[in-house]
Amino acid sequence: xxxxxxxxxxxxxxxxxxxxxxxxxxxxxxxxxxxxxxxxxxxxxxxxxxxxxxxxxxxxxxxxxxxxxxxxxxxxxxxxxxxxxxxxxxxxxxxxxxxxxxxxxxxxxxxxxxxxxxxxxxxxxxxxxxxxxxxxxxxxxxxxxxxxxxxxxxxxxxxxxxxxxxxxxxxxxxxxxxxxxxxxxxxxxxxxxxxxxxxxxxxxxxxxxxxxxxxxxxxxxxxxxxxxxxxxxxxxxxxxxxxxxxxxxxxxxxxxxxxxxxxxxxxxxxxxxxxxxxxxxxxxxxxxxxxxxxxxxxxxxxxxxxxxxxxxxxxxxxxxxxxxxxxxxxxxxxxxxxxxxxxxxxxxxxxxxxxxxxxxxxxxxxxxxxxxxxxxxxxxxxxxxxxxxxxxxxxxxxxxxxxxxxxxxxxxxxxxxxxxxxxxx
Numbered sequence: 001x002x003x004x005x006x007x008x009x010x011x012x013x014x015x016x017x018x019x020x021x022x023x024x025x026x027x028x029x030x031x032x033x034x035x036x037x038x039x040x041x042x043x044x045x046x047x048x049x050x051x052x053x054x055x056x057x058x059x060x061x062x063x064x065x066x067x068x069x070x071x072x073x074x075x076x077x078x079x080x081x082x083x084x085x086x087x088x089x090x091x092x093x094x095x096x097x098x099x100x101x102x103x104x105x106x107x108x109x110x111x112x113x114x115x116x117x118x119x120x121x122x123x124x125x126x127x128x129x130x131x132x133x134x135x136x137x138x139x140x141x142x143x144x145x146x147x148x149x150x151x152x153x154x155x156x157x158x159x160x161x162x163x164x165x166x167x168x169x170x171x172x173x174x175x176x177x178x179x180x181x182x183x184x185x186x187x188x189x190x191x192x193x194x195x196x197x198x199x200x201x202x203x204x205x206x207x208x209x210x211x212x213x214x215x216x217x218x219x220x221x222x223x224x225x226x227x228x229x230x231x232x233x234x235x236x237x238x239x240x241x242x243x244x245x246x247x248x249x250x251x252x253x254x255x256x257x258x259x260x261x262x263x264x265x266x267x268x269x270x271x272x273x274x275x276x277x278x279x280x281x282x283x284x285x286x287x288x289x290x291x292x293x294x295x296x297x298x299x300x301x302x303x304x305x306x307x308x309x310x311x312x313x314x315x316x317x318x319x320x321x322x323x324x325x326x327x328x329x330x331x332x333x334x335x336x337x338x339x340x341x342x343x344x345x346x347x348x349x350x351x352x353x354x355x356x357x358x359x360x361x362x363x364x365x366x367x368x369x370x371x372x373x374x375x376x377x378x379x380x381x382x383x384x385x386x387x388x389x390x391x392x393x394x395x396x397x398x399x400x401x402x403x404x405x406x407x408x409x410x411x412x413x414x415x416x417x418x419x420x421x422x423x424x425x
Contacts, residue, residue, distance in 0.1 A: 001420075004390040004404060006381035007413040008363060011249035011288070014410045018237045018255045019045040020070065020230035022399045024192035026094035027169045028199045028230065029053050029074065032062075033101040034176060035203050037225035038075040040067070044230060049398045052092055059085045081106035086143065089114060096124060096166055099147055100173030103136055109147040113140075126160055126167035133158050134171075134178055155180035155219055163188050163299040168215070169196060176205045178219040187215045190300040191260050195231045202226040234260040235306045236400060239375045241265075241284050242310040243407070245273045246317065246383040248288030251410060254281040263303050267293060271314060288383070292320035292357060297328050309335050309376035315355040316344035317383060322355045335373030338366040342380050342388070363388040368395045375400065382412055 020043035030053065032039045044050060046069065054064045054072070060083045063075040081102040089095040089112040102109035114124075124145070128138045133156045136149040155178050160167055168188040175182035187193070189211055197210030203226050206218040237256045244251045245268055258265075258277045265275045265282070270293050274285040292315065297305040305328035315322040316339055326332050333348045340346060341364040345356040363386030368374030374396035381388030390396075393416070396403060404416045 001391065002393055002416055002418050004378065004381070004393050004396075005415050005417060006363075006378070006388045006390070008382055008384040008386065008388060010247065010382070010411050010413050012244050012247050012251050012382075012407070012410040012412060013249045015252045015254055016240050016406050016410060018232045018240075018253060019043070019401050021045070021192055021195070021233035021235070022047055022049055023233075023235070024195040025050055025230050026053055027097050027173070027192065027196045028228065029057070030094070030097035030101050031173055031196060031200060032074045033057075033076050033079060033098075034105055034173065034200070035223045035225050036077050036079075036105065037223070038073060038077070039203070039225045040071065040073050040227040042071045042227070042229040043232075044070055044072050045233065045401050046070070047397060047399055047401050048394065049092055049094060052088055053094060056084050056088050056095060056098075059083070059088070082108060082110040084111055086112045093166075096127065097169055097173060099127065099131070099145060100170035103131060103147050103149055103153060104174050104177040107149045107152055109145075111145050112143055113145065124166070126162070126164050127170045130158050130167060130171040131174060134174055134182065153178035155182040155217070157183045158185065160184070160186040162186075165190055165193065168193055172196060172200070172207065172215065172217060175217040175219060176200055176207070176223070177221070178217075180219055182217040182219070184215040184217070186213055188299060189213065191231055191234060191257070199226070199228045202228055232256050234264075235304065235372070237261055237282075238264040238304075238307045239310050239379070239400070240406075241268060241282070242307075242314055243379050243382055244284040245271065245286045245290065246288065246314055246379050248286050249411070250283065250285045252281055252283050256281060258282060263301060264307055267295065267303065267311065271318065290314055290318040290357075292318040292322040292355075294323045294325075296325040299328070305329055305332070306372050308332065309373045310379055312336070312353070312355065313339065313376045313379045313383075316346065316357060316380070317361060318355070318357040320357055322357070324353045324355070326351045326353075334369045335376055338369065338373070338377055339380060341366055342384055360385050362386050365389045365391075367392045371395050371399045375403075378403065378407075382407070382414070
C-alpha cells in the first residue's frame with residue numbers, strides 16, 4: 001500500500017509542466033482500432049488509466065511500443081474485436097469507447113460494463129440508442145454489452161437528450177466508418193471532442209463541427225495511420241492553479257492552451273487570485289487569502305465538473321460563505337467527509353453544498369475517494385497546519401502523472417511512501 005504524506009504550510013514557487021490530457025488520450029487510443037494501421041501518438045500521459053488502456057489493446061492483439069517517455073506507437077492491424085479482457089475493462093470508464101470502435105471496424109462488439117470513479121450510476125443509455133439509430137442491435141446481461149450490425153452501420157440524425165461526452169465520443173467513432181452522413185445534435189463541445197475529431201480527420205475521416213453543438217460526420221470506407229500530438233490537460237493545469245491559489249506563491253503553469261482554462265481562470269480571479277496569460281502558459285499568483293464564490297458545474301464551456309472538488313477545497317478556506325451546485329454527476333460530494341476531518345465546515349444537500357470558510361484546515365489521516373477528489377485532498381494537505389496522510393492514492397494516479405514530484409519541485413513538503421500491509425495484521 002502506498003500513501004502520500006504532506007507537511008502543509010509551504011508556499012509554491014517555480015514552473016510546472018502540464019502533460020497531455022488523459023480525457024483526450026483515451027478516446028484517441030481506442031480510436032486507433034478504426035485505422036487497422038500504425039499510429040504514433042505524442043504527448044501521451046503515462047498515468048494508470050492510459051497504461052491500462054494499452055494493456056486492453058495488447059490483450060486484443062495490438063502491438064504497442066513506447067518510443068520515448070511520452071510518444072507511443074500503436075499498431076492495431078492484427079487486433080481482434082470482442083476480445084477485450086473483462087478484468088481490465090470493468091475497471092475503467094474509458095473502455096466504453098471499445099463499443100463504438102469495434103462496431104465501426106468489425107460490425108460487432110462485446111464489452112464488459114465499464115468501471116472508473118464511483119460517484120453514482122453512469123448509464124450508457126444514450127450510447128445504446130445512438131448505436132441502434134445507426135442500425136445496430138444491442139443487448140446486455142449482468143456483465144457485458146453486445147452490439148451487432150452484420151450489414152454495417154448506416155448514418156442517421158441523432159439527438160442527445162442531454163449533453164454527454166461519452167455518448168458523443170462513441171457515436172463519432174461508430175459513425176466515422178458508417179455509410180452516409182451522421183448528424184449528432186446537442187453534442188458535447190469539450191476540447192477533447194475537438195481533439196478526437198482532429199485525430200480522426202488526420203487519419204482520413206470527414207468530420208465537421210466538433211466543438212459546436214452539431215457535429216456532421218460523412219462516413220468513409222477506410223482510415224489510415226498517422227502521427228498525432230495530444231492536447232495539454234486543462235484539468236491537470238486547473239488543479240495546479242488551485243494549489244497555488246490555496247497555498248499562496250507564484251507558479252508558471254506551462255504547456256497549456258489558455259482558452260481551455262478561461263472559466264477556471266475567471267473563477268480564480270473572482271476569488272482574488274492574480275493570473276497573467278501568455279501564448280502557451282499562465283502565471284498564477286496568490287497571497288492565500290481567498291474571497292468566497294458560487295459555482296455551478298455545466299457542460300463545456302461552462303465550469304467543469306472535474307474541477308468542482310479542487311475548488312471546494314478553496315471554498316473551505318475562503319473568507320465567507322460559498323456554494324457548489326453539481327449538475328452533471330450525482331453523489332459527487334463523497335469527498336466532503338474527508339475535508340470535514342481536516343476542519344472544513346460543509347453542509348451537503350445534493351446537488352448543493354454550502355461552505356462556510358474556516359481560517360485554517362488541519363492535517364489528518366484521509367483517503368482519496370476518486371480521481372479529482374484526491375486532487376482536492378492533496379490541495380487541502382498542502383495548505384493545512386500539520387501533517388496529512390492520504391491513502392487510496394491509486395485513484396489520484398489514474399489521472400495525475402508524478403503529482404508528488406511536481407509539487408515537491410514547487411517547494412511542497414510532500415512524499416510518497418510504501419507501507420507494508422502485513423504490518424497491520
